Amino acid sequence: TKIEPGSVSWRSPSNIALIKYWGKHGRQLPQNPSFSFTLDQAFSETTLEYTTKTGADQGIALEFLFEGKENDAFREKVKKYLESITDIFPFLRQFNLKIRSSNSFPHSAGIASSASGMSALALCLCSLEYELFGTLEDDLAFRKKASYVARLGSGSACRSIYAKAAIWGDNPEVEAASDLYAIPYWEEIDPVFHSFHDDILIVNKSEKKVSSRAGHGLMEGNVYAEDRYRQARQRFRQLIGALKKGDLETFGRITEGEALTLHAMMMASPTPYLLLHPNTINIIQRLQDYRATSGQPIYFTLDAGPNPHILYPDSIAREAQQFIRGELSEFCVDWIEDQVGEGPLQLEE
Numbered sequence: 001t002k003i004e005p006g007s008v009s010w011r012s013p014s015n016i017a018l019i020k021y022w023g024k025h026g027r028q029l030p031q032n033p034s035f036s037f038t039l040d041q042a043f044s045e046t047t048l049e050y051t052t053k054t055g056a057d058q059g060i061a062l063e064f065l066f067e068g069k070e071n072d073a074f075r076e077k078v079k080k081y082l083e084s085i086t087d088i089f090p091f092l093r094q095f096n097l098k099i100r101s102s103n104s105f106p107h108s109a110g111i112a113s114s115a116s117g118m119s120a121l122a123l124c125l126c127s128l129e130y131e132l133f134g135t136l137e138d139d140l141a142f143r144k145k146a147s148y149v150a151r152l153g154s155g156s157a158c159r160s161i162y163a164k165a166a167i168w169g170d171n172p173e174v175e176a177a178s179d180l181y182a183i184p185y186w187e188e189i190d191p192v193f194h195s196f197h198d199d200i201l202i203v204n205k206s207e208k209k210v211s212s213r214a215g216h217g218l219m220e221g222n223v224y225a226e227d228r229y230r231q232a233r234q235r236f237r238q239l240i241g242a243l244k245k246g247d248l249e250t251f252g253r254i255t256e257g258e259a260l261t262l263h264a265m266m267m268a269s270p271t272p273y274l275l276l277h278p279n280t281i282n283i284i285q286r287l288q289d290y291r292a293t294s295g296q297p298i299y300f301t302l303d304a305g306p307n308p309h310i311l312y313p314d315s316i317a318r319e320a321q322q323f324i325r326g327e328l329s330e331f332c333v334d335w336i337e338d339q340v341g342e343g344p345l346q347l348e349e
């Protein structure tokens, strides 16, 4: 039967991990559980167009436009990814596919776009499957599947599927959690975290020298790896406790510890490398001084790059933003005022 041409579109946000996923095994499975806030302003929008193939070619037929322009490097990456998931979506071989994707933030702004881009694409694929076969799933089942599919593209992307906050990875504290997909986790945590701010300070826009794929790989030869995974599990348990209680001080201590440990692992890896910039350190020191003198609950975290994320509750937004503008902006070339968001949104054409 011939299927009418059609398209599906999703907007999906980036996320910021507080307990970091760093080190994996098997088919993109994490070595430890992670927890993240879903962001709001940093998102990707992806449209998947499909028409039935006329020839008998069984390969993946893909056109890929990024920010409106053909992009061969991205097309090859996405094609490989789609080929790797034809066991889940065999129907992908029957279509000519055209993907258009764009980001709300400038490309190579030093912001990881794999979480937003891969989650948006995974949601499109699950919507296409639903349009073709219309299986009667509830929203949570649909999202778990999208999270599973996103994970295979980029591990951290599996956490972008849900509003506000998510957990990925088996652990003794949260029974519903899984290594295979992330689950939503906001009803359980104190409301102070439902509107948390996360301002991304961009100190350097250049693309990072070592990809996160290579970074995960280097954990395999890292002599601290097992201790790190043990520490991550312990910190995960402590963070969950702090999130439930609304204990900002414990939240901040663990969050900052995680950021520094992530970079410590890079420095301690068999091929050592450093992704921090002098201004990363300047920002961290100014922030910690400000916290010590003002007593305000304002903290930082880092992704696998030099750009600090500044975290604070909405109740101190005015003071915090005044401090960031006044004392931190001199160290960055740009910044994005972001906060905890409502998760992905299906777009109508």
Ligand code: PMV
Pocket: 016, 017, 019, 020, 021, 022, 034, 114, 154, 155, 156, 157, 212, 213, 216, 262, 303, 304
């Ligand atoms: O999803 P990946 O393979 O790009 O790994 C990202 C890992 C970190 O962003 C550094 C941490 C995390 O949990 O998001």
